[in-house]
Amino acid sequence: MHIEKAKRIEQIPPYLFAEIDKKKEEMRKKGMDLIDLGIGDPDLPTPRPIIERMKKAVENPGNHHYPSYEGMFQFRQAAANWFEKRFHVSFDPKTEVLALIGSKEGIAHIPLAFVNPGDYVLVPSPGYPVYRVSTLFAGGTPYFLPLLKENGFLPKLSGIPKEVAERSKLLFINYPNNPTAAIAEGSFFEEVIAFARRYGIIVCHDAAYSELAFDGYRPLSFFEIEGAKEVGIEFHSLSKTFNMTGWRVGFAVGRAEIVSGLGRVKTNIDSGLFQAIQEAGIEAFHHFDTPIPEIIRIYEGRRDVMVKGLREMGLEVDSPRATFYLWIRVPRGFTSAQFATLLIEQAGIVATPGNGFGEAGEGYIRMTLTVDESRLQEAIGRLKKINF
Ligand SMILES: Cc1ncc(COP(=O)(O)O)c(C=O)c1O
Structure with a gap:
């Protein structure tokens, strides 16, 4: 029997992060220690x-x-x-x-x-x-x-x-x-x-x-x-x-x-x-009174490490006043997907290509602050070693 999906499913554009997922799997198999800044899911426990x-x-x-x-x-x-x-x-x-x-x-x-x-x-x-x-x-x-x-x-x-x-x-x-x-x-x-x-x-x-x-x-x-x-x-x-x-x-x-x-x-x-x-x-x-100060302090510290490091390597990024995301302009000559691929292949850093969120996101990548500060320091160290 041939199984045919409904048009409503078929019309959904192909999973735009599939490329990155494939790449993640490939790099993991090669033994690369990945720092995943692609996921918008807090690493901290529920209080x-x-x-x-x-x-x-x-x-x-x-x-x-x-x-x-x-x-x-x-x-x-x-x-x-x-x-x-x-x-x-x-x-x-x-x-x-x-x-x-x-x-x-x-x-x-x-x-x-x-x-x-x-x-x-x-x-x-x-x-x-x-x-x-x-x-x-x-x-x-x-x-x-x-x-x-x-x-x-x-x-x-x-x-x-x-x-x-x-x-x-x-x-x-x-x-x-x-x-x-x-x-x-x-x-x-x-x-x-x-x-x-x-x-x-x-x-x-x-x-x-x-x-x-x-x-x-x-x-x-x-x-x-x-x-x-x-x-x-x-x-x-x-x-x-x-x-x-x-x-x-x-x-x-x-x-x-x-x-x-x-x-x-x-x-x-x-x-x-x-x-x-x-x-x-x-x-x-x-x-709790929200926002919960301990949680905010942790993200602020991480944000400062990342924004400083990214700017030092010449990347354009605003320091966010909210959310745990960094929206980073890709360097001239790269598409979002090309730059994300370079970061994962050469530094083991997973970022999300901006066009995955819609066409107008092209030209950006998104990184999340849901990884602890020492790993973020490590990420910056690795990024500084690659050429773009
Ligand atoms: C903008 C935005 N809205 C809504 C959600 C959904 O959150 P939840 O279903 O966990 O409440 C997310 C999750 O990442 C989000 O980024």
């Missing part, structure tokens, strides 16, 4: 109080059943309380907060609630790949908004043709940004709100990195800006804030009709989030 709460929660038979679709009320309440304390905006946990199996899950499902075949979705390029793929799965057409250095890696909304804006249902934005590490100020969000109102577009703000910021900088929530509640939903994640990527826990807040649209999709696809994990999430919100 102890969260783990202890999880252990207790697992023992409780009351947690062994199907959870409620929208999340335990106590979890949604804890998320709303954390949000109010951190951003001074209140949400009704009953109607405006939804538990997610990681923020990726919400981002992947939201187009199914609002996008009809033929609709546009405005998607940043470079950007987290799920915005594009979830749009395609819903039958929508991604319209890419280039994030360019000269615009501070913010999309230029005035450049979107009127006929595209009129047929757009969703706009994805993400600040602090993966992969560029750019941040957004209130004036940008004001512009987004005005644009969304004019064209009736739902704004999906991905705030997965809101609690990873340095030098005292505190990223804004989209909802701190007047008018955001009319047009938006914001995705939050416990993954990077509390080193909990493997636990799969996040939440969304926003206008009730938008949140309930996403909830309706979820009730038909998943059966909610394991209650013990929700209890651990409650502990995370109650126990």
